Amino acid sequence: MKKLLAFSLLLTILLGNSGAGCSGSKSDDPQPDQFTSLIGRWELTEGEVYAQDAGQPQRMIGKSGPGLAYIFHTDGSYDGCVLPGSEWDNTSQSGQSGSWNCTTNKPGRWALKVTKLDGKTIDDGTLTLTAPTLPSPFVLEKLFVGTASGGSANVTVLVGDTPVKTDASGRTSWATYHFVKK
Numbered sequence: 344m345k346k347l348l349a350f351s352l353l354l355t356i357l358l359g360n361s362g363a364g365c366s367g368s369k370s371d372d373p374q375p376d377q378f379t380s381l382i383g384r385w386e387l388t389e390g391e392v393y394a395q396d397a398g399q400p401q402r403m404i405g406k407s408g409p410g411l412a413y414i415f416h417t418d419g420s421y422d423g424c425v426l427p428g429s430e431w432d433n434t435s436q437s438g439q440s441g442s443w444n445c446t447t448n449k450p451g452r453w454a455l456k457v458t459k460l461d462g463k464t465i466d467d468g469t470l471t472l473t474a475p476t477l478p479s480p481f482v483l484e485k486l487f488v489g490t491a492s493g494g495s496a497n498v499t500v501l502v503g504d505t506p507v508k509t510d511a512s513g514r515t516s517w518a519t520y521h522f523v524k525k
Contacts, residue, residue: 379417380463380465380488381415381453381455381470381488381501382415382416382417383414383415383524383525384412384413384414384424384524384525385412385413385414385415385501385522385523385524385525386409386411386412386522386523386525387407387408387409387410387411387412387431387520387521387522388408388409388521388522388523389406389407389408389409389520389521390406390407390408390411390518390519390520390521391403391405391406391407391518391519392404392405392406392516392517392518393516393517393518393519394514394515394516395514395515395516396512396513396514397512397513397514404516407430407431408429408430409426409429410425410426410428410429410430410431410432411423411424411425411426411429411431412424412425412426412443412445412522412525413453413472413522414445415453419452419453419454420450420451420452420453421451421452421453421472422445422446422450422451423445423446423450423451423474424443424444424445424446425443425444426442426443426444427442427444450474450475450476451472451473451474451477452472452473452474453470453471453472453473454470454471455468455469455470455471455486456468456469456471461489463489464487464488464489464490465486465487465488465489466487466489467485467486467487468484468486468488469482469483469484469486470482470483470484470486470501470503481505482505482506483501483503483504483505483520484503484504484505484506485503485504486501486502486503487500487501487502487503488500488501498523498524499523499524500521500522500523500524501520501521501522501523501524502519502520502521502522503519503520504517504518504519504520505517505518505519505520
């Protein structure tokens with residue numbers, strides 16, 4: 344039951360992130376660094392949720408697949424997208440199955456802090472997403488943005504981990520997300 348609760352909480356946060364919100368921005372919203380590698384559309388290929396009890400090896404407690412995307416704009420805003428009929432869809436989404444349903448009023452702000460580069464590849468950084476629909480920012484750290492082999496072709500990927508959370512009993516949890524640039 345705890346595994347389901349942890350995965351459900353993470354799924355709720357991500358679904359709230361992709362929903363519509365107000366279009367205004369506050370001065371304390373994050374602003375993007377002068378780095379353009381995130382500009383464009385990124386589609387989730389998979390997400391994995393992990394947990395680890397004190398003194399035990401880590402274990403995967405949940406996995407999600409395609410159906411979530413983000414479109415990052417140069418002004419620091421982003422649109423969240425869901426694919427109706429996917430596991431990311433919920434009753435508040437609309438649209439025809441098979442067609443992406445994206446917000447149109449750019450409800451969120453993104454900020455990228457790059458801490459390590461290798462040429463044009465981001466070897467380490469932090470991506471922070473905020474939106475009026477989120478109770479707290481969604482953060483991906485240990486960020487890698489660059490080229491990877493995808494079958495017989497090279498693809499541009501974004502891979503990052505959510506910050507590790509520790510509960511009162513010393514159990515930790517985090518998630519890893521893999522996106523491909525479209």
